[in-house]
Amino acid sequence: MERISFRTGNLAAPRFFLPALLAVVLGELAPEFVPHMYAQQVPPMGRGIRVGPGGEDSATTEQTSSALLPVDRETTRQWERAQKLISDGRYSDGITLLDEILQRGEDFFRPQGEKPRSLKAAALKLIGDLPSEGRKSYELQFGALAQQMLNAAAENGDIPKLEEVARRFFHTQAGYEATLLLGHRELDHNRPLAAAQRFKRLTESPAAAERLEPGLSLMLAICWSRSGMNDRAKDTLIALKKHYPNAKLHVGQKDLPLFAKDDQALAWLQAAVGESPHKTVGQLEDWLLARGNPERNPSAQGGLPLLNPRWRISTTNHPDLRKCSSKNASRSWTLAHR
Numbered sequence: 001m002e003r004i005s006f007r008t009g010n011l012a013a014p015r016f017f018l019p020a021l022l023a024v025v026l027g028e029l030a031p032e033f034v035p036h037m038y039a040q041q042v043p044p045m046g047r048g049i050r051v052g053p054g055g056e057d058s059a060t061t062e063q064t065s066s067a068l069l070p071v072d073r074e075t076t077r078q079w080e081r082a083q084k085l086i087s088d089g090r091y092s093d094g095i096t097l098l099d100e101i102l103q104r105g106e107d108f109f110r111p112q113g114e115k116p117r118s119l120k121a122a123a124l125k126l127i128g129d130l131p132s133e134g135r136k137s138y139e140l141q142f143g144a145l146a147q148q149m150l151n152a153a154a155e156n157g158d159i160p161k162l163e164e165v166a167r168r169f170f171h172t173q174a175g176y177e178a179t180l181l182l183g184h185r186e187l188d189h190n191r192p193l194a195a196a197q198r199f200k201r202l203t204e205s206p207a208a209a210e211r212l213e214p215g216l217s218l219m220l221a222i223c224w225s226r227s228g229m230n231d232r233a234k235d236t237l238i239a240l241k242k243h244y245p246n247a248k249l250h251v252g253q254k255d256l257p258l259f260a261k262d263d264q265a266l267a268w269l270q271a272a273v274g275e276s277p278h279k280t281v282g283q284l285e286d287w288l289l290a291r292g293n294p295e296r297n298p299s300a301q302g303g304l305p306l307l308n309p310r311w312r313i314s315t316t317n318h319p320d321l322r323k324c325s326s327k328n329a330s331r332s333w334t335l336a337h338r
Contacts, residue, residue: 072108075101079110079119083126091134092141098123099142102168127171128205135207139172146174154181170201176208180216187223196223214240214247222273230266237265 078097085094101123109116127138146169153161165178183198199220202208209216217240224233240247241258248255251272259268316322 070106070108071110075104075108075119076110079122082123086126086130086134091130091137095127095130095134095138095141098127099168124170135171142169143172143174145169146172146178150174150178153178159185171205171207173211176202176205176211179208180212183219183223187219187226192223192226196220196227199223214244214249218249218251218272221269225266225269233269234262234265237269238262241265 082094082097107118107120150165162178169175179198183195186195221233221236248257
């Protein structure tokens, strides 16, 4: 093999040694010349938005444990076209594009500053913010279909179809009715917090509130109260009195006027509708039925888990630490069963 000599004397090296040495030197210097952009992880364009676990600030600083939200460029452009059509007064064309987004099975996200937003939520907001002329056009275009789906779902007891009407056509009269029915169903099944979310959504829609109040706020207050959130129940009743000071609520066979003073709100509610027929948190003591109660969804005081191991794995290899762990476990068991 051909060799070359260095000035250090008799030291000789193969010809390929010089390129290898150069590569090592350049490798040490390379970080000084590589732009910082190569060290930053960049999400694939058009495939997702990377969001950090700590909120908006971590979206740009924390990349290792972030979540990648799905993004679809075609759906995003469709939402933007719908927004432009609505701003130009072409309501029928715009809401047709929005309905196509709402009836799709998968939801996507669009960047909005540092915080991405659901495209379906954005589509519903555009429909909810339509002016009077646009709302009439929306009801004319989709109201009959929504009512037809609602009637079929109610007749057949089809809850998933009822959910679809409430989700896809929320801002129609049939959509409001479907959401109201779902709220009553949740309350009948002793799920007051889930029912409160249904009723709360209706109270936040001016068109729905105009049609369903004041009974809607009464149902919402009942749900908050049965969920153990008396402060929210009181605030709901006070807001009801502020908007409808002379309202009379038909409860049972009576027309009841509202309370005179704000601090009487909860007492008035209990006198009007009575106490909850279901046991509240912590009242269930005897497990007499399968899964606790007729709703199969009870609440009770928690306790220690059953200490019947199905499998074991050692957390240490040191015998002294094993003895210490066993001693602590025995001590905890003794203290818990005194």
